[in-house]
Amino acid sequence: MALLLLWGSLVATVIYVEPGLIRDFVLPGSYFPFFVLLDLALWFTMRNFWIAATIVLAIILSTLHLMHWGLALVILLTLVMESVYIYGRHEKIHSTNEQKDRSTGL
Numbered sequence: 001m002a003l004l005l006l007w008g009s010l011v012a013t014v015i016y017v018e019p020g021l022i023r024d025f026v027l028p029g030s031y032f033p034f035f036v037l038l039d040l041a042l043w044f045t046m047r048n049f050w051i052a053a054t055i056v057l058a059i060i061l062s063t064l065h066l067m068h069w070g071l072a073l074v075i076l077l078t079l080v081m082e083s084v085y086i087y088g089r090h091e092k093i094h095s096t097n098e099q100k101d102r103s104t105g106l
Helices: 002-016 032-063 069-104
Strands: none
Touching: 002 032, 032 069
């Protein structure tokens, strides 16, 4: 849903917004809002593409009997566990930094 909103915002910006209005928004001549929307839309599109491509490739290989479906399941579960671990570690780092900042009065 967020990806659809990003692409919709980008298309609406291209169609309805006069380029001269956003040309000097943050930095002169940078078209900053357009490129931020484009960057976010492409980033999340590619991330979702790689996740979907991994799942589809595993299904195709197991259908063609080139890979056992159990191995495909193990690979997918490993990717999910690594993602959860990285996300949890990222949240843990941010929560400890917030506690340190609060204790110093910042």
